[in-house]
Amino acid sequence: MxxxxxxxxxxxxxxxxxxxxxxxxxxxxxxxxxxxxxxxxxxxxxxxxxxxxxxxxxxxxxxxxxxxxxxxxxxxxxxxxxxxxEPKAVKNRVHLDLRPGPGEEPPTVGSLVARGATVVGEGRQGPHTWTVLQDPEGNEFCVS
Known part of the structure; x- marks a missing residue:
C-alpha cells in the first residue's frame, strides 16, 4: 500500500x-x-x-x-x-518542480516575479529547459 x-x-x-x-x-x-x-x-x-x-x-x-x-x-x-x-540560510536540498499537465499553462516567470519570486538561474537537460526561482521567503523551486 x-x-x-x-x-x-x-x-x-x-x-x-x-x-x-x-x-x-x-x-x-x-x-x-x-x-x-x-x-x-x-x-x-x-x-x-x-x-x-x-x-x-x-x-x-x-x-x-x-x-x-x-x-x-x-x-x-x-x-x-x-x-x-530562523531565516533561510542555505540552498534547499529538496525543491518543487512546477510542470503543467496536459492542457495546462505553467505560471509565467514574469507573473511569479511580479508576485514576489526571484529568478536565480536557468537549467537545461537535452531539449528540456527550466527556470530556477525562489519564493518570497527564499525557498527554491523550478518552472519548466
Whole structure:
C-alpha cells in the first residue's frame, strides 16, 4: 500500500506563504477548523499565543497547508508551511518542480516575479529547459 506524504516548507510567515503558493499552484489554502481550535483553547490544550487571525479566521499560528481544490489530501496532495524562528540560510536540498499537465499553462516567470519570486538561474537537460526561482521567503523551486 502506498504511503501518504506532504511536503513541508520551513518559513517565517506560514499563512502569507500558503496564500502565495495556493495562488501559484492554482490550489487552495486548507481551511482550519475554528471550532476545534476554540475547543482546544477552552480545554487548556492551547493558549491564545498558539493562534492568530488570518483573513478574518482564527488559525493555528505556526502552520498552514495548501491542497488541490476538491482533492482528498493523499499522496503528493499537500504542502505544509511551518513556522520556524530562523531565516533561510542555505540552498534547499529538496525543491518543487512546477510542470503543467496536459492542457495546462505553467505560471509565467514574469507573473511569479511580479508576485514576489526571484529568478536565480536557468537549467537545461537535452531539449528540456527550466527556470530556477525562489519564493518570497527564499525557498527554491523550478518552472519548466
Amino acid at each position: 502506498p504511503m501518504s506524504f506532504q511536503v513541508a516548507i520551513d518559513c517565517r510567515d506560514p499563512h502569507a506563504l500558503a496564500d502565495w503558493w495556493a495562488e501559484t499552484l492554482g490550489w487552495q489554502v486548507e481551511p482550519q477548523d475554528e471550532g476545534f481550535i476554540r475547543s482546544m483553547l477552552a480545554q487548556g490544550h492551547a493558549t491564545e499565543a498558539d493562534t492568530t487571525t488570518h483573513r478574518g479566521a482564527l488559525v493555528w499560528r505556526t502552520g498552514a497547508a495548501v491542497v488541490r481544490p476538491g482533492a482528498d489530501p493523499g499522496p503528493g496532495g499537500r504542502l505544509y508551511l511551518q513556522q520556524v524562528p
